[in-house]
Amino acid sequence: MRRTVPVRLGDRSYEVLVGPGVRASLAGVLRRLGAERAVVVSARPEEWVPDTGVETLLLPARDGERHKTLSTVEALCGEFVRFGLTRSDVVVSCGGGTTTDVVGLAAALYHRGVAVVHLPTSLLAQVDASVGGKTGVNLPEGKNLVGAFWQPSAVLCDTDHLSTLPRRELRNGFGEIARCHFIGAGDLRGLSLTEQIAASVTLKAGIVEVDERDAGIRHLLNYGHTLGHALEVATGFALRHGEAVAIGTVFAGRLAGALGRVDRARVDEHLAVVRHYGLPAALPSGVDPAALVRQMRRDKKAITGLAFVLDGPAGAELVSDVPEDVVARVLDEMPRARLDELVGDAAADAAPA
Template identity: 85%
Template structure:
């Protein structure tokens, strides 16, 4: 059974479809846009790419953080020009979160904006990256430092794509689902995976509708991400995004406890939730806390000091100007594990259904 979730943004509103086989709705979406041509940028084999119903250029995606660069965006835009793509046509992404980000940014910049439709093929992209209109690429100094807001015209979360994912890639997406427990969706652990996806998207759609440009409540979606992004960079992306967010969620609980915002039982709940999804909870043994702090200062939420989304008496909220010595102490108190063990644990053991 398919679920339709509206993202209500006035004239930028669109629907997210979740369920098996929903990718076949692509031709109807393209027809509704009035596009005469389409460029599909895909990290999947051609047989997994649905028909657009119009003349189409199929380009391979460079899925992965290493391809999430301005040079990749420039290359895509060059292909758009050679194909003759106009402002009234459409670009389609078919891949994971990095593909969604890069293709979305290329669509936002080309002719100052051309319609984009996302077909997220990873769990991470379905529950988070494809929805909300944030597009970005990395710089050597940090993650997602160059980007734009560009809402898609539709998002088709086909759960059939998930059947081909390796175990670690499924766990990667579970990191985003786990953090939802602390920002408004505490009951996800008891749901089957398709319902977890729909509930995560519903939560995000409501937050985005309230704060499209990330000036207020949308900060909640960054729960666990400040340390998570720093860990990705510090490990050369050996840790995946969802794994970093999982560790960042455990850290967020510990930091909130150290600041007196929550009690020990709630701190322990962060650990229990992350463990439930089979995700890593320890810091890599060879990562220097000073490097992590330096990287976290570059986070977009950090304006005059260190900033984190933290749990508290009234729920999660953005906390700014957190003292560096407290952050360093909490990092020092985190359990440590070899990076190889953290990565290896993500490829074995059961994945919650």
Template identity: 75%
Template sequence: MTGVAQGAAAADGSSWHTIEVDLGERGYPVRIGAGVRHTLPEVIARIGARKAVVVSARPGAWTPDPGVEALHIAARDGERHKTLAWVEELCVCFAQFGLTRSDVVVSCGGGTTTDAVGLAAALYHRGVPVVHLPTSLLAQVDASVGGKTAVNLPQGKNLIGAYWQPRAVLCDTDYLTTLPQRERINGYGEIARCHFIGAGDLRGLGTAEQIAASVARKAQIVSLDERDAGLRHLLNYGHTLGHALERATDFALRHGEAVAVGTVFAGRLAGALGRIGPERVAEHLDVVRHYGLPTELPAGVSTGELVALARLDKKATRGLAFVLDGPAGAELVSGVPAETVAAVLDAMPRRATAGAPAR
């Protein structure tokens, strides 16, 4: 059963949170807490692998020993490196190392690393086991869990991908102490949107508890809808405009920041469509502001460009589509009139200057 449980004790006497992603034979644990990266050898021993390829965006001191013969590859973290060419290079390295279907691939990095390495693992030999060690708050809260792997095309984000569930996810909160302030706040974009998809108000919790609650909600959704047939669309709350903003700013606006602005927009759009009242619209702004995230559209990005980019979203099969709050909670709303979307965008405040958002 999907849920949050207290796990084994860490070296300092504290306990870890463990969430089980309930997918039957493909189910796996997500372990959250300080020092959980050191359990990697135990995880790999359970898999039974004799070799491991470790793709890491972190220095050696922060990349745990897998406990078996290993090839270490430096990751290319960042959206610009989420390409099929990088996936091909990884697979060539797997083959040269003699990796078999009984071995394992380990990703250690942010969400772009888990996405690309996960896709390489899904494609090589038609699928080899993968273990994720997400090192950013954004990746721990969202990208590493759920089995979505993907790379980008010039035409859009995550347009080439596969579902490939990991064997385990180790969310070591020690990694978060090394993040720059902007990158740490960036991760709260996914936590903020969880407020509106059934995770409850997480603002009063500690970071590990916020991660655990966010992952637990995602695990519940994924266990019911692994392949985006319906309910899993909820996880895209704030993402349709968010992805458009990333593209429109050439990724100067980071993913969590873009999702945060997209969440504010989703509240305004739901209000414009009569789905929620003014207080709930304002709650979107209040929650995003609480986490220190941007709430304004970036300067220099036109409404027309954002509407055009939103049309490229994978959910947009029947016109513009957004996950929006409503009387029965969040749901996917298709066929949203372009003129309504444009009017809401035009009414949103914009930053006076381009560049990194103000805090």
């Protein structure tokens, strides 16, 4: 079963292919782009990289937040120069969300922009990071503080790759699928994984088509992310992105309830959806709530005060100037669990799902 999701952005439009074996479409994509050479940046084994049909330089990459830095981007651009990459050539990413973000930013900056094609190999990257054109790297002060908008020329979400993922890495991707429940995708819990990915991408494509550069409703995609990003930083990225977003989603439901925006049943629905996907729902017991608030003040949406995307009578929307005392109270009322309990048993989670 395959799905094709168009992202309609005028002359920057492209398609997202979802399903088993779609990575074999890469050579055809590069042919349509007219590329004569390609640099493939892969965090996966060489056999995972399909034939490009053109002269290719294969560069190794490493997934993980600690590699999502400007120095990594600089190193990639240096390799592009040594290979002689031109603006008529193409860069291909093959890996998880951090590889997609780093390679996308390198493509956006090199020669002020060369074409990029994404082959996301993690569930998180397939449902979110590879689509929509956001690229970025971290600074010591926070996540994704340096970046650019650079739309890919195609995205190939090969679900065959997902069979090799550890259980925890699959769970990481479900964090983004869970938050889609509250921003317009509807209940995805009864669908196959391919359908869940396609539905998540379809939702994101529709939002990006209306607000490509994050000036309006694209904020909806950050549901659960304000606290999620703060938790990632506060735990030294011991919590993975989807895990932190899941906790942030539960928090968003509680905060919306505390502000009178939703009733108790809707608050409880946030917890039920997150638990359905096997995701954590409690705050790490060793994290200082005051430190989380300080980190959330650095969020890009926090222009004049704390800001969150919250559910409400008309659906999710950006809510600015949320009273800090209410945020602190909701954080204090969140259940706590040890970090090792939240992330699960590392040995068991190392096995493929």
